[in-house]
Each structure stands twice: as structure tokens, then as C-alpha cells.
Amino acid sequence: MASEQEQLQAIRDRIDVIDRQLLELISQRARCAQDVAKVKEAFGDTSTFYRPEREAKVLRKVMELNPGPLSDEEIGRLFRELMSACLALERPLRIAFLGPEGTFTQAAALKHFGHSAQTLPQRAIDEVFRDVEAGDADYGVVPVENSTEGVVNYTLDMFLQSSLNICGEVQLRIHHHLAGLVPDLKQITRIYSHQQSLAQCREWLDANLPTVPRVPVASNAEAARVALNEPGSACITGQGAVDIYRLPVLMPNIEDQPDNTTRFLIIGKQPIPASGDDRTTLLVSSYNRPGSLQALLQPLARYGLTMTRIESRPSGRGMWDYVFFIDFDGHQDAPAVQQALAELRQQASLFRVLGSYPKGVL
């Protein structure tokens, strides 16, 4: 029987053969990306090279065909990086995101666009919108929804003022830890965190620390900084801030729902063609009379469109009291969707399709 070294060498020789084939194929793929550029140039087509619907199809296909042993997520990640590198042959995408560096939103941006993209941290959600509107960034990434706490209202409100489209969505699984320098839970006198995170851990806090004041601050990173400096304080924060500030974790994963995810939207100027598994988001308002919301939604049901979410927000304008953000499955280019929207539009005092975009893949 072959020795360990001989057996390992045989495997490494196999890997070397595979790597050469991989190199050849990766290079062929990059040349195809150049061919796309040449064809577009020949036809005077100045449209963007980044095609979210095409990327979504590619990722779904390789994840569906993935024979293992790498997880679908790792396979998706590797192909994402490959597409990111091929795309950057032309010019790296510039992606504005709600900063600072190291936040969940940056993680979402890199997950969606790959590491050949250039990420540009912004200090507020409206700055992300502004950067994309001004063309300083190709796309923006903003948080929009948390599975336990609902929508990030500020992002929705921005769509009342902005003409940008929704071009995609990203989901991240998120854990919250209780962290701080106090030796045990009984000595905690105040708990700092972002309002959203406090809400996401409400049940655990009510059960375990019902009498300790909860203090909302601007971000979970800020909460960690306070917890480092104020004796008796603790914070609820993510793994990133725990790592950065080396805060002892008093209790990990205290979020009320174990599948706590945050959803982010990709915003941009271009409408996105259908990818085969898409979602559409509407911004609508109904006339203020009894039964008008029900009437508004009726066409969606009649054309068999599955509504996945509806959020109401005060409009902040005189003309209508509430606006509604409605997500449903399907793409606005599909005939059934077009007919449903045409009918819905007649019932609406305000009507805008914020975008049809591929459902999050990774």
C-alpha cells in the first residue's frame, strides 16, 4: 500500500490537472465578457454591462446543478466573484452603501456585487440615494426590512422623493449578542442598542432583564463603544462589533426569532428585465373612502399574483393620508402583471412601480 506521502502526492497531482483546466475555462469566460463588450460597441449600445437578471439566472443555475461537496452558498459565492472579476475587466462597479465599513450593509453589498466591486460608505440613507442619483455610484445598497421588526421606515420614505428603481434584494442572516464588561447579567444597569435591535430582542429582554432601562442609540457599533466606556452598561450588538471592540459576550444569539434576517435593497437608475423568478414592489395610495384599499388590491388577486408584503406609511403630504408599499411575485413585463397593474392604477390616487427585480439568490 502506498505511503501517506505517496497518496497525498497523487491527490495533489490530480488537483494540479484540475487547476489547469479551471484556469483555461476562467480565461475563456473572461474572453466571452470581452466579446460581449465588442458586440455592444459594434452596435453603439451604451447600456450597462452589469445585468442583474442574467447574474441571478447564472447563480440559480449553478446552485441548482451543484453536485457538492461545497455548499450552494460557497458555490454561489465563487461564481459571484468570478462574474465580479469579469465585469471589472470593463470597469469596477461603484457601490454606495450605508456605512461605516464593517456594517451589515457593506457585507450585503459585497455579497451581492463581489469583491471586484468598489464599495463607497455613506453616512446616511439619503446620501446613498443621492450618490446614485448623481451618478457618483452605479448602485446603492440600503437596509429595508428585518424579519422580526418590519421595515426600515426611512428607506421606504426615501422612495416618496426619489425616482430611483429597486434593482435587486439581498438577505443576510443576523445574530444579536448581549455584550459588555460587567461580570454578570445581574449587574447590568442600562442596555444600549439600535432601536431596531432592541425590538428584535424584546422577548428575551422582557423575560431576562425586564427592569433594566433600554437606551436606543444611533447604531449597534455606537452601543458597543458606550458599553466599553460606561460602567454597569451592556449593549446588544452583532459579531462584527464584538470582534472590533473585543467585548465579552454575556449571552449570544438573543434575537427572538432564530431565523432573524435583514433584507437590503439594491437601488439604481435602470429597470431590470425578467430573470424568471422576480418580485415587484409598488408604491400606491388609495382614495380615502371605505373599502378603497381592498378595491385597490383586488386586481392582484384576480390575476393570481401572490402578494408577499404590504406596509403602510404616513405619506407626509396633504393629498393622501397613507401610502402603501406592496411586494408581489412576478415581473412587470409579464402580461398578467401588466393587466393587473393597469386595473390597479385606475383605483389609485398615487401609483408607481418601484421596480421588478430578481429575488435574492445568495
Place this chain on the structure above:
Amino acid sequence: MASEQEQLQAIRDRIDVIDRQLLELISQRARCAQDVAKVKEAFGDTSTFYRPEREAKVLRKVMELNPGPLSDEEIGRLFRELMSACLALERPLRIAFLGPEGTFTQAAALKHFGHSAQTLPQRAIDEVFRDVEAGDADYGVVPVENSTEGVVNYTLDMFLQSSLNICGEVQLRIHHHLAGLVPDLKQITRIYSHQQSLAQCREWLDANLPTVPRVPVASNAEAARVALNEPGSACITGQGAVDIYRLPVLMPNIEDQPDNTTRFLIIGKQPIPASGDDRTTLLVSSYNRPGSLQALLQPLARYGLTMTRIESRPSGRGMWDYVFFIDFDGHQDAPAVQQALAELRQQASLFRVLGSYPKGVL
């Protein structure tokens, strides 16, 4: 002639065929990694799965064979991610680095280990050493040298106390910007930056702002924070901090040497076998008598070993005044190196091989 859409579709069909082949090959490669694990288990071999010398060989080979159009760097990055994903099938590597998040050192860690590794920010260089010594991290990443300013002394001094090996090196190209809220250069009253960055931009400062006081602070990120808050101040900092703090750049790339690079060391517990293109770092001290350093170095020359760097540091111990950190090309397992080191050792009052490791590839 085919329409634009037809031509683009033909290219996309080619890409789809390539992607299926890539998927199959990537999965084969991951199965090889599992086979390696099985062979090791069968022989009761508990050695680490991460083999820096093997990774260096693989990267050099694919970069050498790279037919384009992707740059060697992008090809290296993609294979690095592929190896990182295969390695994480077993368990993700835990990498301690000099934090916080978003620093050059984290960029170096991810460049070297890929994004399937877990990076753990530490607040000081000695904490990185301690984490690796304690086994909380598999490897550490610390800055050691800047091409314009010389060594980061604190890292070298740590090797006087630590028994860790040098397992690798990473080089990053680094730019420095002058940034701040002042409307123009004439109104700057103070310039903040890390000592090292001030030194790297000395010529530019002497030529353009000779009379403005230069104030060293703990990090370039700290300098950016001060420049945001103190009227009349400016900072010298990197692109990362400029992005994070959205500081206007008053003058980009003011580093004196345009090929300004920072070198980082990978530290760990295991010695690394030869990769075919290696470097060795020695820590030595000579007896304090005339000509002793020359005598110490003589064996290296006699055996034809190219010395690439020598740094002297005060030892801080009574037994010798200075210690020397010496880099030369070659691996300590090579016969010529072994003989040279045996002779050198006889001249030395202190002698330690800090490590032989692959020269930085990416």
C-alpha cells in the same frame, strides 16, 4: 448578419457551457480536498490542512500559466478564494489581525487567506501574538515593514519574547492622501497622522507645507477623526478612512515613493516546508567585539545566499546590545542554508531562525 441580441445570446450560451464545466471542476477539486482529509485520518496524521507552501506553489503556477485577459492578480485572487472555500470544508481558518476592521492589515489577511477565513480583529500587535500562542487563532497577521520607512519596530521586538514562527508574508501597495475640511492648503494649521505615514510623506510635506506642525497620533483612522473635528486641521490617511469619514481629499497620493508598499508577516506555530521560492528570517546577536557583525554575516556570503534585508534593534536585555533581523533568500531545509546557519550560529551569542516561508505571491 445576426442582430445584437442574437450575437449576445450566442456568447451567453457559450458562457453557460463554460459555467457547467467550471462547476464540475470546482466540485472535483473540493472532493480532492476531502480525499486529503481521509488519507490523513487513515494515517492518524493530525497536522494542519492549511499548507502555505502548497498554496504558494499553486498560485505561482496559475499566475505563470495565465493566458489573460484577467490580470494575474485577479486570477490569483480567484484561486485563493477557491482554495479558501475548499479548506473551509474542514473548518474555517481563524486569523487574528491588528484591527480595527477596515485596516490595511485586515485587507492583507483577506488577501492571504481568502474570504472563507474568519478574521478576528485585535487591538494591539502583542494581542495578535497572544491569540495565536493561546490557540484562539490559527494564524496572525501583523505589519512589519514599509518600503519607504523601514520596519515596524514593535513587531520585531515581539519576536524577542515570542516563540512563534514566521509562516508567510504579504505585500500591499499603499497610497496616502492629504485630507481635511479646510478649503485650501494655505489654511492648514496642523497635520495629524500616524508617525509612519508622516515619515512616508516627509519630502512632499517639506516641499509643500514646511512650516505646518506635524502631529503623530495612534492610527491614520484616528487622524481622520481629529481632522473632522478640529478646525484648521488636516490629516494624512488612506483611501479607507477617507471613504469612511467622507473627508475631502486635498491632495491624493502624496507618498514620497510611488511604489509605497507595506509588508505584513503571517505568524503561527508550525514550521513551513519549502515552496521552491522562499525566504528565511533570522534573529541573531553577535558578541560585542570589533568586526563581529561582519564575521557573523560571512557564512551567508560564503554559501552564496542573497541577504535581502538587515535591521538592528536595541535588545532591551543586558546580555547583548543589539539584535539583528536578517532576511535572506532560501529555505532552512536546503543543505547550503543548513551549513551556513551552522557556521553562523557558532559566531552568535543569540541565534534563532524565526522561519522559512514562501515569498509573497499575490
